[in-house]
Amino acid sequence: MSVKEDNVSLLKRVREMCLSGQVASAELELHSVHRQAGGAASTKIILAALLARRGKHQDATAILEGVKPETIGQCCPIQIKLAISILVSLGEQEKAERLGRAFHNAFGHEATRWLRDMSVPGADRLRWSTQGPIDGLARSLANEPKAIQALVFAQKHQRDLPTVRLLRQAIRRIVPLFENDSRQMTSICRAMAELALLEGDQIQARRWAHRGLEEDPYCATLALLINRLGDSGGTALPPVTVLTCVAKHHPTYPDVQAALIRRESQEGRSEEAKARLSEWLQRDPHSLQALQLQREFAA
Helix, strand or coil: CCHHHHHHHHHHHHHHHHHCCCHHHHHHHHHHHHCCCCCCHHHHHHHHHHHHHCCCHHHHHHHCCCCCHHHHHHCCHHHHHHHHHHHHHCCCHHHHHHHHHHHHHHHCHHHHHHHHHCCCCCHHHCCCCCCCHHHHHHHHHHHCCCHHHHHHHHHHHCCCHHHHHHHHHHHHHHHHHHCCCHHHHHHHHHHHHHHHHHCCCHHHHHHHHHHHHHHCCCCHHHHHHHHHHCCCCCCCCCHHHHHHHHHHHCCCCHHHHHHHHHHHHHCCCHHHHHHHHHHHHHHCCCCHHHHHHHHHHHC
16 A cells, blocks of 8 residues: 555544544544654644644644744645644734745745735735746746646756746745646656756755655656655655555566665665566566666676
């Protein structure tokens, strides 16, 4: 079972608990998962929302402690909205306003509209310029999201750092528009991860790649990217686990198979790596990548 399937199963159980009046049991279930490193954003959001619903705003704030003005780009819009709402409920007007400004700066018009609709402190002073290059590009990409991958592809082959920064800011602003479109969000997360890597921002590249895998746990491009970035120790899943999941789903993808075998070998799991290579050669004895790996192991 994939990580996404595990998460969906958890959310279904929590939903049934809440519908049957077992809210306390639902909180315990979510707390158990939340304590694990790299818990999904959805788990934090629902747990914080349940806590806030029964007035435990300080506890809800602790769950969302990572949502700060300086880390706004690492958070999903739903997390940010919930954090701001809780701060307002606590009477922390200054903190709510500061987080609201960061939300506006990172996500543009969509954030500004929500901030004003919810009467968040300071929202009346926010302005969304229709002339700025970031907002103009964001509007164009929102209307034609298929262009994103083409623009990223161009930067991968002829990098221009100012353009990379502009693309990162513009794409981040349209994230809220596609939160309910898993296919498009996967593409956006992949683009953001690749652009972050072009700018040498490995932390953000890793985070966007893992976020994309929450949308599509079988995305080979994201799996290979995570393998390239390695394991920071605090990410949702180590590269070998991600590659194993994708390799099982896509047994005919040679790049994924080769990456998994090399990763297993590097991590001291040589017998598993050799067995996997042997199975590959039985399936496809003429595979150039499999034969190259065979030569590497024999050297």
